[in-house]
Structure formats: structure tokens, C-alpha cells
Amino acid sequence: MPDTAVHVASGKVREIYELGPDRLLLVASDRISTFDVVLPTEIPDKGRVLTGLSAFWFATTRDVCANHLLHVRPDGRSTECRRLEMLPLECIVRGYLAGSGWKDYQRTGRTSGHVLPDGLRESDRLPEPIFTPSTKALEGHDENIDAAAAAALVGEERFREVERVALELYRVAAEHAAARGILIADTKFEFGLDQDGTLVLADEAFTPDSSRFWPADEYEPGRPQPSFDKQYVRDYCESLGWDKTAPGPELPEEIVAGTRRRYVEAFERLTGRAFDDYLANPECVLR
Numbered sequence: 001m002p003d004t005a006v007h008v009a010s011g012k013v014r015e016i017y018e019l020g021p022d023r024l025l026l027v028a029s030d031r032i033s034t035f036d037v038v039l040p041t042e043i044p045d046k047g048r049v050l051t052g053l054s055a056f057w058f059a060t061t062r063d064v065c066a067n068h069l070l071h072v073r074p075d076g077r078s079t080e081c082r083r084l085e086m087l088p089l090e091c092i093v094r095g096y097l098a099g100s101g102w103k104d105y106q107r108t109g110r111t112s113g114h115v116l117p118d119g120l121r122e123s124d125r126l127p128e129p130i131f132t133p134s135t136k137a138l139e140g141h142d143e144n145i146d147a148a149a150a151a152a153l154v155g156e157e158r159f160r161e162v163e164r165v166a167l168e169l170y171r172v173a174a175e176h177a178a179a180r181g182i183l184i185a186d187t188k189f190e191f192g193l194d195q196d197g198t199l200v201l202a203d204e205a206f207t208p209d210s211s212r213f214w215p216a217d218e219y220e221p222g223r224p225q226p227s228f229d230k231q232y233v234r235d236y237c238e239s240l241g242w243d244k245t246a247p248g249p250e251l252p253e254e255i256v257a258g259t260r261r262r263y264v265e266a267f268e269r270l271t272g273r274a275f276d277d278y279l280a281n282p283e284c285v286l287r
């Protein structure tokens with residue numbers, strides 16, 4: 001990163017720097033989190049895989065919604081983006097019943113105000129994808145909110161636009177991924193507005209960190225699904241009897257290698273490109 005860049009925000013595994021009044025640099029590290037804890041061991045190239053996947057999806061969905069991506073740097077892990085006025089919403093679309101959607105459903109038969117059919121099992125495909133926004137909690141977990149609460153945050157008209165666009169983005173990506181053996185169970189978007197008030201997709205898009213990726217050939221509702229990318233890490237952590245509080249355990253070499261292979265496999269299946277071609281020319285995923 002340029003030594004003039006000012007650090008503006010940190011996520012668990014990414015950093016944002018300011019490049020100028022209207023441009024940001026997003027840098028994806030090789031850190032991995034599991035059970036909400038960042039582990040001390042990195043997965044080589046994970047940041048490049050996620051950056052390349054995001055760039056691929058931004059290009060693939062550019063007719064559905066404008067996005068913030070300006071340029072992928074030659075390092076393959078840094079992207080220059082337009083700086084936006086971010087909407088105060090986590091925009092989640094669920095095609096399958098997992099995570100907090102499954103928890104809400106078990107308690108109340110609904111999630112974020114969507115009444116769901118009786119008798120659904122964990123990981124079942126929903127009759128149709130649903131938009132389940134949540135608020136960005138400063139500390140701890142995000143809170144699912146209903147349409148009225150979301151509309152109160154961004155306005156009724158903007159809410160309807162975000163819902164329509166988020167559902168269409170999910171439909172396009174989930175169909176593409178399913179044809180390549182990966183189910184996108186759910187996904188999280190962040191949107192912003194440019195200076196004209198145009199809705200723009202920001203953050204990362206359809207990466208395994210912002211989405212649940214499931215291997216389609218192992219899909220079996222009625223139980224939690226294996227994670228396409230993190231299952232070796234989870235299984236290893238479970239085998240240790242670790243209590244899931246920080247610090248997490250170091251990962252052995254074979255778990256690192258197996259996990260790296262899964263990330264690269266997801267990249268290659270979804271983009272149709274060899275990962276080595278991405279390393280040689282990261283902007284290859286934009287065509």
C-alpha cells in the first residue's frame with residue numbers, strides 16, 4: 001500500500017485506506033476466522049482468492065447494479081474503490097435456511113418478518129429467496145430487522161430498491177454458482193450511494209467470507225451443511241475441543257494446504273479461470 005494512505009477502518013480480515021477524497025483502497029489479508037475468532041495461522045493466497053472472486057462478481061453483475069470497484073492492483077489482494085455514502089444496513093439474502101435465519105424460524109416460524117411455511121428443516125431451500133436486512137451492531141452480532149425497521153433507516157423508496165436489487169444479484173449469482181457445483185445458501189451485501197444518489201454495490205461480493213458456500217454434491221437438508229471453504233478448519237478445531245474463545249489454535253500444515261486448495265477450487269469453478277492466470281494478471285477476471 002502507498003505509505004501516504006491513511007488507514008480508515010479494519011475488519012477482522014481486511015483493511016481500508018483512504019487514497020483521496022473519493023477513493024479507498026481495500027486490502028484483503030490471508031487471515032481466516034472460524035467461530036468468529038481470527039486464527040493465528042494464515043491461509044496463503046486467501047486474500048487474493050477473495051479479491052479475485054469479488055472482482056469477478058462485480059463484473060458479472062454490473063448490469064444488475066453499479067459497483068464501487070475501480071481497479072484491482074497487480075498484487076491481486078488490493079482494490080481501489082469509489083468512496084460512497086454507505087447505507088446503515090447489512091443487506092442479507094437467504095435462499096436456504098441456515099444460521100440466524102434457521103434460529104429465528106425455530107423460535108418464531110419467521111425471520112425478519114417473512115412468514116415461512118411450516119415443517120422446514122435446517123438447510124432447506126426456501127420457496128423463494130428472501131431479503132433479511134440487519135443492522136450493523138458496533139459490538140457483537142448484527143440484529144435481524146423487519147422491512148419497516150429497515151425502511152425507517154434508509155427511507156421507504158430506497159428500501160424497496162435495495163430489496164429488489166439484492167434479490168436480483170442473488171438470483172444471478174446463485175444460478176451461476178449452482179451450475180458449477182456450489183450452493184450459495186445466503187449472502188451479505190453492503191450498498192452505498194454515489195454523489196448523484198445512485199445505488200452502488202460496495203464491500204465484497206459473493207465471497208466465501210460474505211456468504212455460505214456449500215458443496216452441492218453433499219447437500220442434504222435436515223442437518224448443518226459442510227462449508228465449501230472452512231470445513232477442514234472447523235473439523236480440526238472441533239477435534240481439539242477448543243472452547244471457541246480467543247486465542248484460537250494454530251493450524252497444522254495439512255489443514256492449511258487443504259483449506260487453500262478449497263479456496264482456489266472455489267475460485268476456479270466460479271470464475272472459469274486458472275488461479276495462476278489471476279496471479280499473472282488479476283484484471284483477467286473482469287472480462
Ligand code: Q0N
Binds near residue numbers: 010012014016024068
Ligand atoms: C466502507 N465499510 C464496512 C472492509 C469492509 N466504497 C466504500 N465507501 C465508503 N465506505 C466504505 C466503502 C466500502 N466498501 C465500508 N467501511 C467503510 C465494511 N468494511 C469493514 C472492514 O473491512
